Amino acid sequence: MSQPVPPAADQESTDPREAGKFSLSEDWAATILGLALLARALTGIIPAGLIP
Numbered sequence: 001m002s003q004p005v006p007p008a009a010d011q012e013s014t015d016p017r018e019a020g021k022f023s024l025s026e027d028w029a030a031t032i033l034g035l036a037l038l039a040r041a042l043t044g045i046i047p048a049g050l051i052p
Helices: 026-043
Strands: none
Touching: none
C-alpha cells in the first residue's frame, strides 16, 4: 500500500492572518482609489472637462 500522508501540522503555515503580514484586497484597493479620485474631482484638482 501507499505511505501515510504526514499531518498538516508538519507543513509550513500559510495563514494570511499571521502577525506582521499586511494584505489589501482588490475590493479595498478599488474603493480607496475611487474615493481618492472623487475627492480630487470635488476639490477641483481634476478639471471638469475630464469628468464625463
